Amino acid sequence: MKPYVFGVDLGGTTVKIGFFQSNGELIEKWEIPTRAYNHGANLLPDIAQALLGKLTEKSISVEEVEGVGLGVPGAVLPDGYVKPCVNLDQWGGFYAAQELSELCHCPVKLVNDANAAALGEMYWGGGKGYRNVVFVTLGTGVGGGIILNGKLLTGVHGAGGEIGHMKVAEADDVICGCGKSGCLEQYSSATGLVNRAKRLLSEQNMDTRLRSMENLTCKDIFDCAKEGDPAAAQLVDDMSRMLGKALANVACVCDPEIVVIGGGVARAGDILLQGIREQFAAHAFPATLETKFALAELGNDAGIYGASQMILNEKL
Numbered sequence: 264m265k266p267y268v269f270g271v272d273l274g275g276t277t278v279k280i281g282f283f284q285s286n287g288e289l290i291e292k293w294e295i296p297t298r299a300y301n302h303g304a305n306l307l308p309d310i311a312q313a314l315l316g317k318l319t320e321k322s323i324s325v326e327e328v329e330g331v332g333l334g335v336p337g338a339v340l341p342d343g344y345v346k347p348c349v350n351l352d353q354w355g356g357f358y359a360a361q362e363l364s365e366l367c368h369c370p371v372k373l374v375n376d377a378n379a380a381a382l383g384e385m386y387w388g389g390g391k392g393y394r395n396v397v398f399v400t401l402g403t404g405v406g407g408g409i410i411l412n413g414k415l416l417t418g419v420h421g422a423g424g425e426i427g428h429m430k431v432a433e434a435d436d437v438i439c440g441c442g443k444s445g446c447l448e449q450y451s452s453a454t455g456l457v458n459r460a461k462r463l464l465s466e467q468n469m470d471t472r473l474r475s476m477e478n479l480t481c482k483d484i485f486d487c488a489k490e491g492d493p494a495a496a497q498l499v500d501d502m503s504r505m506l507g508k509a510l511a512n513v514a515c516v517c518d519p520e521i522v523v524i525g526g527g528v529a530r531a532g533d534i535l536l537q538g539i540r541e542q543f544a545a546h547a548f549p550a551t552l553e554t555k556f557a558l559a560e561l562g563n564d565a566g567i568y569g570a571s572q573m574i575l576n577e578k579l
């Protein structure tokens with residue numbers, strides 16, 4: 264095993280990069296802007312330049328790097344083909360690992376970003392100590408990752424662990440980013456929660472503080488729910504019910520030890536976790552009732568930690 268690896272998390276606005284020791288310990292992390300325009304033509308050259316630049320700065324040769332794990336916001340097929348990524352100006356449609364490997368002169372392994380975060384949380388965060396982990400990230404969308412016996416369930420079409428697109432409701436007039444409706448993402452993402460709040464306020468006459476708020480955010484809704492605002496509490500209850508029920512369905516398919524909840528929405532903390540636990544218990548197949556729940560711990564760093572594990576976990 265060579266002494267260093269890189270973990271890279273290619274996001275819509277920034278590329279997060281971590282430089283790690285081969286025992287998985289982070290040496291340094293930094294970010295570069297994502298230049299996604301022109302179908303992302305600059306993305307891999309920018310990343311290669313950042314990695315090689317760091318090695319030069321530290322007087323480390325590329326021969327001392329075991330490899331680069333790269334998390335991308337889209338579907339990755341088992342052979343390393345990346346499908347075009349919506350939030351990277353349709354970057355993708357090719358074998359990105361091979362291209363980056365040629366640019367930075369070391370092996371590269373690709374992983375979907377939510378799957379990377381799941382690995383990161385299993386090795387270093389909320390799922391530490393477990394080998395069978397369901398990870399769900401609640402942000403602008405709902406992402407997921409399923410790890411069974413320490414291995415990611417990536418699937419054949421790159422759709423393994425896409426919990427956000429499970430159907431949790433009958434067809435609805437709100438269309439999901441995937442083109443369908445009734446997806447968990449429409450109910451349990453930050454965007455989904457705010458949209459549902461706006462709808463509730465326009466359809467019902469409830470007396471609620473939410474009505475007076477300009478640019479209503481997900482945090483406002485959770486804050487008001489914690490203070491006992493009935494409309495906010497109803498919205499949070501609905502969200503927890505959708506999530507708890509969806510996770511009960513996931514649990515009876517893959518029977519994990521622990522479910523780790525991450526993403527910006529998870530900052531709401533115990534009110535969210537408690538709601539999900541209760542709803543999970545109400546809907547779970549009895550054999551899965553002992554499934555544990557935890558909040559994610561690595562925040563925005565989960566992706567770089569997990570991407571580095573794409574290289575490390577085969578070696579550890």
Ligand SMILES: [Zn+2]
Pocket residue numbers: 427428439440441442443444446448
């Ligand atoms: Zn969907």
